[in-house]
Amino acid sequence: MTPTRTLRFLPVLLLGLTGCQDALDSVANKVEHPLPARLVNKMKAQDMSTRSPIMMRIFKEEGILEVWKQKGNGRYDIIASYEICKWSGELGPKFKEGDRQAPEGYYRIYPHQMNPRSSYYLSFNMGFPNSYDRSHGRTGSNLMVHGACSSAGCYSMTDEQVLEIYGFARDAFKGGQEYFIVEALPFRMTPENMARHRDSEHFEFWKMLKVGYDHFELTRRPPKVDVCERQYVFNQIPQIENASFQASAACPPASVPTTLAVAYSAFEKDWNQNFIKAVAKFDNEEARQIAANEARAEAEARRAEREAEKAARIAANGGQSASVPVLGLFSTGNPLKALAPGTAPAAPLTSAPAAAETAATEAASDAGQTAPAAANAGVPVPTPNPAVQSQHANAGQGSQPGQSDKPFWKIWSSN
Numbered sequence: 001m002t003p004t005r006t007l008r009f010l011p012v013l014l015l016g017l018t019g020c021q022d023a024l025d026s027v028a029n030k031v032e033h034p035l036p037a038r039l040v041n042k043m044k045a046q047d048m049s050t051r052s053p054i055m056m057r058i059f060k061e062e063g064i065l066e067v068w069k070q071k072g073n074g075r076y077d078i079i080a081s082y083e084i085c086k087w088s089g090e091l092g093p094k095f096k097e098g099d100r101q102a103p104e105g106y107y108r109i110y111p112h113q114m115n116p117r118s119s120y121y122l123s124f125n126m127g128f129p130n131s132y133d134r135s136h137g138r139t140g141s142n143l144m145v146h147g148a149c150s151s152a153g154c155y156s157m158t159d160e161q162v163l164e165i166y167g168f169a170r171d172a173f174k175g176g177q178e179y180f181i182v183e184a185l186p187f188r189m190t191p192e193n194m195a196r197h198r199d200s201e202h203f204e205f206w207k208m209l210k211v212g213y214d215h216f217e218l219t220r221r222p223p224k225v226d227v228c229e230r231q232y233v234f235n236q237i238p239q240i241e242n243a244s245f246q247a248s249a250a251c252p253p254a255s256v257p258t259t260l261a262v263a264y265s266a267f268e269k270d271w272n273q274n275f276i277k278a279v280a281k282f283d284n285e286e287a288r289q290i291a292a293n294e295a296r297a298e299a300e301a302r303r304a305e306r307e308a309e310k311a312a313r314i315a316a317n318g319g320q321s322a323s324v325p326v327l328g329l330f331s332t333g334n335p336l337k338a339l340a341p342g343t344a345p346a347a348p349l350t351s352a353p354a355a356a357e358t359a360a361t362e363a364a365s366d367a368g369q370t371a372p373a374a375a376n377a378g379v380p381v382p383t384p385n386p387a388v389q390s391q392h393a394n395a396g397q398g399s400q401p402g403q404s405d406k407p408f409w410k411i412w413s414s415n
Helices: 003-019 037-045 131-135 159-174 191-196 203-219 258-316 335-339 352-366 386-397
Strands: 054-059 064-070 076-083 105-109 123-125 144-146 180-185 225-228 231-234
Touching: 037 076, 054 159, 064 159, 076 159, 105 131, 105 203, 123 159, 131 225, 144 159, 180 203, 191 203, 191 258, 203 231, 203 258
Parallel strands: 054 180
Antiparallel strands: 054 064, 064 076, 105 180, 123 144, 225 231
16 A cells, blocks of 8 residues: 555544544543433433432442432332442452452442542442441441442442443432432342352341342332441331430330331242242252262262273283284184185194094005005995985986086076
8 A cells, every 4th residue: 555545544544543542531520520311311201300319239249230219209210220340359248458348238428428539530438337347347448439440349330330320429419318328239139149149158147138128129218227236227217216226236126117017028928938949949959960960970980990990900911901812804713714705614623643544544545555454443434325326327328419518507608
């Protein structure tokens, strides 16, 4: 390609490279950047105000962050769902500073926790450790939801995602929301998921978190979250007005509203039945898997035993495998050779005395001598059959002169 033609295509190449750059370079004021029109229109369609309250749910195993927003009837509905770019650690809560574990639990996010000058584009602090974490002596700091897709104990999103997530929180605070809740959960608390993780050391902790998850599933309203006796409690209304919940103190007399208690009782009954079915299903699958693994192990043990026996035989044979003689196709002792067309049958094997006697008889016959009578004593001598000889003589006399002596298969031949 000539230099002139290369220059002609240069603007096209530069345009392609520009399209690969981060689209957020064009955001002049990321802190006040408005939510995109598609989300604004979706909110209007779902009877949501742009400044109505929000809540968020995080599911580690599914890798999802959900944003829920209040509708005109006071209930919440999901408005956006984002795939988490990275989260560090494994399923289970965070215990101490430096364990690189993303936290699990219920966290309140206040306006002062929003960070518009984050080193990770935009972020908000999750507020770890909360009162529950502190009551268990857990430590850590600067646990964030942020951009830049890089995590060391945080929940990391892409810059495009966190721009929208930050915008939802900013607008809700502008609408007067005091704080919003982030439910950070190991997975969706379904009977199947709980049955699958029933042997985890964190199972009792997850059962406690599940109560708040269930209340939200029933009411579609964020649960009222408190901590007492070093446990999370949800939607508890104190019997004594202005009674407070202290994380390490005894819980004050309180109860769940009657309508919620009745609904939750029915919900929990169905949930437990499904959980039992899921456990039975997983137990059967695990039993089949265990049986299959045992069968494979037994087969491998038998194979190893055979290999050991073979090695022992080789060692006993001086390091060589026991050889099996293979009969050559053209060897004299090969029975197949006798079946080959045009070959004479192999002579029968005779003993040495019989062979000597035969040789002596043949030698005497050649010399015109008769074997001694003593040698033939007791040995039957075959004599010609007179009847057979007579038949042969008659057959010879009955033949006509000039009759063809050709074999019978050539009688009809013209030659």
